[in-house]
Amino acid sequence: MEDNLAIILNDSNKTNSKLQLLSAFFEEEIIYKIYLRSQVVHKLFETNPELDINKLELFHLQYTASAIELLKKIKASNERNVSLIYDEMQLNKEMMEKLNSSVFSEKNYDLDKQKQSLKINLSLRRLYQTLSDNTDEYPFSKNINTFSSRFSQDFYYDISADQMMNLIQYETADVYRNSYAIIQKKLMGLLCKHEFRTEFFCGLKTGGMIAEVYRFLDVDRHYLFFPSKSLFLLCDLSEIPDIDWTNSLSKKARIIQEMTDKNDQLESRANILKTAIPDTVRTLLQEYYDKISEVDFLQKIGNYDVQTNILRTMLNTDTF
Incomplete structure (x- = not known):
C-alpha cells in the first residue's frame, strides 16, 4: 500500500x-x-x-x-x-x-565621390582655360567616366526619360563649345566666380542615359554633367519633385535595409506566436x-x- x-x-x-x-x-x-x-x-x-x-x-x-x-x-x-x-x-x-558581397560599399561610393569631384573641378578649370585661349587641348581628367559606369547601376536615382530630356535641353546661343565639351555660359560664369568649388551631389539615370549632378559649395546651385555629350548645364532639382534627395543609400543597400526591417518584424511576430x-x-x-x-x-x-x-x-x- x-x-x-x-x-x-x-x-x-x-x-x-x-x-x-x-x-x-x-x-x-x-x-x-x-x-x-x-x-x-x-x-x-x-x-x-x-x-x-x-x-x-x-x-x-x-x-x-x-x-x-x-x-x-x-x-x-x-x-x-x-x-x-x-x-x-x-x-x-x-x-x-x-x-553585401556583390556591391560596392557605401564607403567606396563616398570616397570615390570626392575623387570624382576633384576630377570634374580640374576638368572644368582646364576647359575654361582652353576656351579662353582658344586652344584644342583635351580638358578632361583621366577615366572621368569610370565613376558613373561603376556606381550608376546601384546608386543613381531613376528618373523618367522626359525629365532627363528636359534637364539636358539648351539653346545654342547660351553655350560655349569646342571639340570636347559643351558648357552653359552662365554656368561657366558661376564656376569662375566661385573658383570651381563644387562637389558631387547625386547621379540620375533613365534607360541608357546617365547624368551626374554637382553642387556649388558656396551657393545653393546645382549643375549637371551629361557624359555621353560632354555637356555641362545648370539644373533645377525642383523639376524632379518625386525624389527623396535625403535618401543616399544604394538600391541594394535599401533592399538590405528593408529586409533587415522585415526580419525584425518577423522576429517580433515569432516571439508573440511562439507562446x-x-x-x-x-x-x-x-x-x-x-x-x-x-x-x-x-x-x-x-x-x-x-x-x-x-x-x-x-x-x-x-x-x-
Whole structure:
C-alpha cells in the first residue's frame, strides 16, 4: 500500500513539474493558476494519508494530463508556425549576405565621390582655360567616366526619360563649345566666380542615359554633367519633385535595409506566436480552473460527464 502511495505521489510530482514548465513557457496567468491549484491538490493528498490516494491519480488522469496534452499540442503547433518564420528570416539573411558581397560599399561610393569631384573641378578649370585661349587641348581628367559606369547601376536615382530630356535641353546661343565639351555660359560664369568649388551631389539615370549632378559649395546651385555629350548645364532639382534627395543609400543597400526591417518584424511576430494561446482555449482553461477550484471538487473526481471531459474533447479536434 505504501509503495502504491509513493508511486502515485511521485507520478503526481512529475505531472505537476510538466505543468510548471508549460506555465513558464506560455507565461499565461491562467496556466500558472492551474499549476498552483494542482500543487494544492497534491499537497492535500500528501499530507492527509486517510484520503483515497487513487483519487489523486484520477485527478491527474481526468484533468491535469488532458490540460498538459492540450498545451503541448498548442506548443507544437506554434513551434511549427514559428519554424516557417525562422526559415523565411534565414532566406532573407542569405540574400542580404549575397547583396553585401556583390556591391560596392557605401564607403567606396563616398570616397570615390570626392575623387570624382576633384576630377570634374580640374576638368572644368582646364576647359575654361582652353576656351579662353582658344586652344584644342583635351580638358578632361583621366577615366572621368569610370565613376558613373561603376556606381550608376546601384546608386543613381531613376528618373523618367522626359525629365532627363528636359534637364539636358539648351539653346545654342547660351553655350560655349569646342571639340570636347559643351558648357552653359552662365554656368561657366558661376564656376569662375566661385573658383570651381563644387562637389558631387547625386547621379540620375533613365534607360541608357546617365547624368551626374554637382553642387556649388558656396551657393545653393546645382549643375549637371551629361557624359555621353560632354555637356555641362545648370539644373533645377525642383523639376524632379518625386525624389527623396535625403535618401543616399544604394538600391541594394535599401533592399538590405528593408529586409533587415522585415526580419525584425518577423522576429517580433515569432516571439508573440511562439507562446500564443487561442481565445477559445484560454476560455476553456478558465472553465477548467473554475471546476478544479470548486469546494466539492474532490467529491466529483471519477464522475466522467461531458463537462469534465471537455479538455479531452478539445484534444481530439483538428483545431491546432
